Amino acid sequence: MSSGARHLYVHLPFCAHRCGYCDFVTLVGRGGSHGAYVGALLAELALEREALARDVETVFLGGGTPTFTQPAELARLLERLPPAEEVTVEANPETVTPTLASMLRAAGVTRVSLGAQSFSPRLLAVLERRAGPDDVRSAFYHLRDAGFDNISLDLIYGIPGQSAADLASDLAEAIAIAPEHLSCYELEAKPGTRFTFAHGNELEAQAEAMERYFELVVETLVGAGYRWYETANFCRPGRQARHNLAYWRGRDYLGLGIGAVSTVDGLRWRNRPSLAGYLAALAAGGRPPREVEPLVPAVQRRERLLLGLRLDEPVPLTGVDGAVDPSALVRMQRLGLAEQRGGGLVLTKRGRFLGSGVTVALMAESPAKSTI
Ligand SMILES: C[S@@+](CC[C@H](N)C(=O)[O-])C[C@H]1O[C@@H](n2cnc3c(N)ncnc32)[C@H](O)[C@@H]1O
Numbered sequence: 001m002s003s004g005a006r007h008l009y010v011h012l013p014f015c016a017h018r019c020g021y022c023d024f025v026t027l028v029g030r031g032g033s034h035g036a037y038v039g040a041l042l043a044e045l046a047l048e049r050e051a052l053a054r055d056v057e058t059v060f061l062g063g064g065t066p067t068f069t070q071p072a073e074l075a076r077l078l079e080r081l082p083p084a085e086e087v088t089v090e091a092n093p094e095t096v097t098p099t100l101a102s103m104l105r106a107a108g109v110t111r112v113s114l115g116a117q118s119f120s121p122r123l124l125a126v127l128e129r130r131a132g133p134d135d136v137r138s139a140f141y142h143l144r145d146a147g148f149d150n151i152s153l154d155l156i157y158g159i160p161g162q163s164a165a166d167l168a169s170d171l172a173e174a175i176a177i178a179p180e181h182l183s184c185y186e187l188e189a190k191p192g193t194r195f196t197f198a199h200g201n202e203l204e205a206q207a208e209a210m211e212r213y214f215e216l217v218v219e220t221l222v223g224a225g226y227r228w229y230e231t232a233n234f235c236r237p238g239r240q241a242r243h244n245l246a247y248w249r250g251r252d253y254l255g256l257g258i259g260a261v262s263t264v265d266g267l268r269w270r271n272r273p274s275l276a277g278y279l280a281a282l283a284a285g286g287r288p289p290r291e292v293e294p295l296v297p298a299v300q301r302r303e304r305l306l307l308g309l310r311l312d313e314p315v316p317l318t319g320v321d322g323a324v325d326p327s328a329l330v331r332m333q334r335l336g337l338a339e340q341r342g343g344g345l346v347l348t349k350r351g352r353f354l355g356s357g358v359t360v361a362l363m364a365e366s367p368a369k370s371t372i
């Protein structure tokens with residue numbers, strides 16, 4: 001038995017509306033349930049307290065839209081969560097008022113991740129976002145005024161109708177407000193969704209340009225002095241997202257809330273995404289309905305490789321023993337896509353641009369290869 005997870009994720013699923021492209025566990029509105037849900041989260045925390053280390057390093061409140069949760073309930077939750085060196089809250093720009101920013105700061109939040117997505121009114125409309133570019137900037141400065149010195153911006157690229165010039169302009173706008181951290185995700189459009197149905201042709205026409213867009217993102221942000229420390233993440237020195245870094249480094253974490261995933265001591269469990277089932281189970285004093293899966297060491301090592309190679313630091317070879325195909329490794333090194341450094345394995349810049357294709361090629365054949 002280990003001494004418990006040092007990283008805590010808390011899922012707050014409520015949103016003002018559902019953006020067309022979003023595939024996260026979210027619920028629209030439900031103001032009448034926010035209090036009961038926060039009560040259930042705290043009950044789940046009490047039940048799982050043993051899975052958590054005495055000293056917690058990071059807490060991450062993700063969504064949904066955590067800042068859409070009724071402010072009194074959000075404050076009650078923050079007050080009762082364990083203290084941590086890094087406490088991040090995801091926020092949607094239109095929800096960030098000076099009052100909310102001050103409340104978050106007073107409640108011990110150290111970092112805010114702001115979902116900007118784009119600075120173009122046209123592209124924000126395609127994404128069905130509520131916030132306009134001015135809301136993004138106002139939210140950012142409200143957070144600065146409240147004393148936040150660690151703010152991250154989320155951007156999405158590959159939005160239907162987004163030209164390379166549009167992307168360059170989004171990056172320039174983001175750099176201009178000087179966040180400490182940026183996450184830039186390629187838009188994922190799930191087949192069969194309303195969004196993909198509406199924009200399928202444009203998405204198809206743009207697909208080939210995505211490699212070039214990714215390079216534009218990396219070259220622009222690195223050129224502006226950000227460290228490309230993870231496939232989709234960039235930071236000022238020392239400003240990595242410590243919570244997410246723990247996932248990529250294969251650390252244990254406890255997740256609370258509907259749809260939340262936990263990985264502790266070789267066991268993974270995922271709470272079902274039903275609000276009613278979650279509230280009822282915890283009100284009755286039991287654990288919420290969930291799927292539990294033991295993680296055999298071979299799967300853990302493959303996950304470690306898959307996630308670790310997203311980083312610009314080497315994955316220790318001792319941690320991925322048996323997961324790497326030795327002949328593929330020689331091939332990838334010869335092609336200049338991967339290298340060994342200080343007892344670890346890391347992708348070269350060229351390898352990182354090719355991304356998961358190189359990682360999958362490096363993995364030893366096994367039945368589990370296709371399930372990760
Ligand atoms: C949990 S989500 C949402 C956080 C917050 N509610 C918001 O919308 O800004 C965190 C981030 O994932 C990214 N994201 C969500 N759906 C995506 C998709 N389909 N493709 C790419 N990125 C996505 C967005 O950048 C978003 O800010």
Ligand code: SF4
Pocket residue numbers: 014015016017018019022023024026063064065092115
């Ligand atoms: S606000 Fe964020 S979490 Fe909610 S639907 Fe939109 S993208 Fe998804």
